[in-house]
Amino acid sequence: MSLPLNSQAYLHAPHGFLTAALDERLFADQRLPFLGRCTLVLGHAECLEFLKDSERFAVDARNAGYNSPFGLKFLPESLKVLSNNLLSLDDPDHLRLRRLVDQPFRRVSIDELKPRIRHTCDRLVSEMVEAGETDLVEGLCRQLPLLVIYDLLGFSPEVRERLDAVLHGLTATGNIFNVLRAVMKLGSVRKALSEEFERVRKEPGPGLVTDLVHAEADGGRMSNDELFAMVFVLFVAGHETTKHLISTAVYTLLRESGAADQYRAMDSDARGVAVDELLRYCAPVQMTKPRHARQDMEFHGLSLKRGQRLVGLLAAANIDKRVFEDAQKLDLKRRPNRHLGWGGGPHICLGLHLARAEAQAALDSLFDRYPGLSFATDPASLKWIPRAGLRGLKQLPVRFG
Numbered sequence: 001m002s003l004p005l006n007s008q009a010y011l012h013a014p015h016g017f018l019t020a021a022l023d024e025r026l027f028a029d030q031r032l033p034f035l036g037r038c039t040l041v042l043g044h045a046e047c048l049e050f051l052k053d054s055e056r057f058a059v060d061a062r063n064a065g066y067n068s069p070f071g072l073k074f075l076p077e078s079l080k081v082l083s084n085n086l087l088s089l090d091d092p093d094h095l096r097l098r099r100l101v102d103q104p105f106r107r108v109s110i111d112e113l114k115p116r117i118r119h120t121c122d123r124l125v126s127e128m129v130e131a132g133e134t135d136l137v138e139g140l141c142r143q144l145p146l147l148v149i150y151d152l153l154g155f156s157p158e159v160r161e162r163l164d165a166v167l168h169g170l171t172a173t174g175n176i177f178n179v180l181r182a183v184m185k186l187g188s189v190r191k192a193l194s195e196e197f198e199r200v201r202k203e204p205g206p207g208l209v210t211d212l213v214h215a216e217a218d219g220g221r222m223s224n225d226e227l228f229a230m231v232f233v234l235f236v237a238g239h240e241t242t243k244h245l246i247s248t249a250v251y252t253l254l255r256e257s258g259a260a261d262q263y264r265a266m267d268s269d270a271r272g273v274a275v276d277e278l279l280r281y282c283a284p285v286q287m288t289k290p291r292h293a294r295q296d297m298e299f300h301g302l303s304l305k306r307g308q309r310l311v312g313l314l315a316a317a318n319i320d321k322r323v324f325e326d327a328q329k330l331d332l333k334r335r336p337n338r339h340l341g342w343g344g345g346p347h348i349c350l351g352l353h354l355a356r357a358e359a360q361a362a363l364d365s366l367f368d369r370y371p372g373l374s375f376a377t378d379p380a381s382l383k384w385i386p387r388a389g390l391r392g393l394k395q396l397p398v399r400f401g
């Protein structure tokens with residue numbers, strides 16, 4: 001039986017469904033939107049193993065016998081260009097591109113950004129309070145990752161405006177027409193970004209875009225299309241993921257008895273540990289991108305055919321009781337915490353230090369400044385975005401107290 005991954009019942013309380021599935025099997029066949037038939041990898045050890053094993057599993061479907069990068073028959077031109085990104089390429093291209101962006105996303109580089117990230121959170125929350133707005137998803141969770149990445153990249157205001165319009169369409173709650181409209185606008189964003197790349201080529205400024213444009217990758221510069229794909233993947237991979245981590249973390253801290261007070265009593269290092277546990281427990285990113293079997297093979301008793309798609313169900317791996325004690329319990333002090341919320345292997349999340357810093361700054365800003373923070377509506381009535389792969393709230397109305 002397949003898992004009801006985009007149903008309200010599942011999204012509201014996924015642990016029961018996932019534990020029942022894990023008790024039965026470590027792999028499950030499932031049809032996923034856009035991808036079609038896939039094998040979900042549920043077990044923690046199995047999931048980590050296949051994510052690490054790039055010799056046998058490829059992200060780029062062309063390395064497993066398909067004609068297009070995602071193994072899809074039809075792909076609009078603008079999306080084809082975007083497929084040359086970190087998450088869709090195998091080594092050596094993946095390694096070459098990843099080396100170019102690793103440095104600014106390392107822990108030490110992100111530590112320098114922390115005061116600015118905290119300042120942005122405080123500003124967004126104060127604006128909500130002053131305007132009498134209550135929905136945290138729109139007022140804080142959606143805005144914060146966008147403002148931070150714009151700041152990091154150092155874009156001109158015109159480029160920001162055009163990207164905003166497209167990103168809003170791509171991520172607007174489950175509306176296929178918005179997504180299509182956004183895809184149509186990709187061409188104009190590509191043009192605006194090309195102009196921006198030319199501008200910083202002539203007049204270098206502060207920010208990662210300038211660094212990328214001037215970076216030498218194995219003797220050659222990145223092409224405009226590679227730059228476009230890189231910038232885009234930073235937005236797409238870092239935007240909704242972080243938005244959902246923040247909203248589900250606030251929801252969980254308010255919902256679980258004593259959790260908000262426990263968080264308030266923690267010092268900064270302990271809060272870092274708590275954020276990782278919230279990621280494990282809430283699973284805003286439920287699954288990985290697909291990998292494709294490079295050849296016919298046996299994998300933990302499964303007979304895989306060349307080209308077969310496997311997807312890591314991180315949400316299940318993260319409550320695998322063979323690894324986690326009291327796996328369904330929120331334990332803000334959990335240590336060690338070998339969760340796979342950031343993925344694993346060569347494609348492990350590039351932005352994990354940034355996302356941690358953003359989530360912690362958002363929680364600190366809310367829980368330290370507003371001791372009376374509470375739900376403004378019955379939490380059982382909140383609606384989840386019905387999209388398999390991500391777990392996030394449509395809205396999160398709160399009272400600041």
Ligand code: HEM
Nearest residue numbers: 086087237238241242245288289342343347349350351355
């Ligand atoms: C809570 C927030 C986030 C979560 C849970 C998350 C999770 C993940 C996961 C699970 C993967 C691996 C996917 C796979 O193997 O198929 C990944 C990859 C990636 N993430 Fe994140 N991510 C988050 C935030 C961010 C941010 C803020 C950025 C950057 C601005 C970012 C950039 C990336 C990139 C570029 C990749 C691809 C890395 C590669 O292929 O080498 N992520 N993320």
